[in-house]
Amino acid sequence: MKVLIADDHELVLDTVVAFVEAAGDITVTTAPDFGTAQRIIDADGPFDLVLLDLNMPGMNGLSGLETAISMDRASHVALFTGDTSRSLAEKALDVGAAGFIPKTLPAKSLINAIRFMAMGEQYLPAGFMTASQPEDHHPLAQMLTQREQQVLKGLTEGKANKEIARDLDLSEPTIKLHVKTLYRKVGASNRTQAALIAREAGLF
């Protein structure tokens, strides 16, 4: 079975490859960035499975994933990432990924997942979509009321209070109030800090 793994973290790449190849029947090729991965797919393909790291030069979010999926010689392409966000996994599967491999997965499960995906199945870690969602959010999100979260979302999009007010169909003074109380809760002293803190926490 031929597998291509692309990741700019050489340490991860080296050790994962050593581990996977120890399973016996899997041959692994590697690439340090997306461009190289494309070239290798064209030159040495087809591969039974391609694993692409999300945070790798050339990926540009999910656009690299989509590009790879549209290639002839990569029958199955999966995301391989340290980011364990559920919305990301959903987006990846939406654009046709063969699976979503978070780096929090046990190594043994990786081998099984690779075999599974190479067979044409879509893979998601057990207990990822089924697990309760309300609790996968940061402690941060839990301190905020629903309104405050909506307002925070507006802040992370760089919107002005007035815009947020329009979007939520509320008056501007109301937004200002939510913004202020929200600052206290997340520990920000202005909107930019609030936006960055929210992003940092992986919200939205």
Next chain:
Amino acid sequence: MKVLIADDHELVLDTVVAFVEAAGDITVTTAPDFGTAQRIIDADGPFDLVLLDLNMPGMNGLSGLETAISMDRASHVALFTGDTSRSLAEKALDVGAAGFIPKTLPAKSLINAIRFMAMGEQYLPAGFMTASQPEDHHPLAQMLTQREQQVLKGLTEGKANKEIARDLDLSEPTIKLHVKTLYRKVGASNRTQAALIAREAGLF
């Protein structure tokens, strides 16, 4: 030689451990988060070397590193991270870390680095401090003058114009000008957007 590696990415942990233990004389213990790492150090220490992942529950940036360094039974503590920022490496060494292991390191070098650090030396990847870093930045950064980049950095830290002015030892009107021209260049219409765009691009 006893080594503790803490990382919440089980896949990385499993494979790295398998690789390191294959070297023969290194015994590896693992932890999935910082709290567990602390408990293990107290219970099973001392360790010749402790590797801590930066983005792990309980780490809180470098504060976990500092805590670990101050512990009796962890003689040498190093950072282990996917973030290849030079300033981060400097900060880590400043607070007394035994080394900085980016995940972009080849796996073979890891073994050597572990032995090196366990001997009491400080480790930094070759060509990390010496190599010129200025030009590997995004197209985004290249459109900006040095000043504008400094100001943008201030924005990504949620600072007010006045604060940035103080930090750079410039007047506030000057900062405002840079801020304005910088908006045009990156396509932002306010400071929050500028900060998010910069973060998105991976700057700072």
Next chain:
DNA sequence: AGTGCCACTATCCGTAAGGATAGAACGTGC
């Protein structure tokens, strides 16, 4: 020597943001 580009300072103005405070409608729970 002239032409740009960059960095800096400056003033003016309108608007946005941030803080304080007050009051009211609505649900839940006791």
Next chain:
DNA sequence: GCACGTTCTATCCTTACGGATAGTGGCACT
């Protein structure tokens, strides 16, 4: 019924921000 938290509206005030415009000095290109 009453207390409580959430959401909403509102006013007042100060400061910060964003845009426009004008001018100076330095440096590199040609």
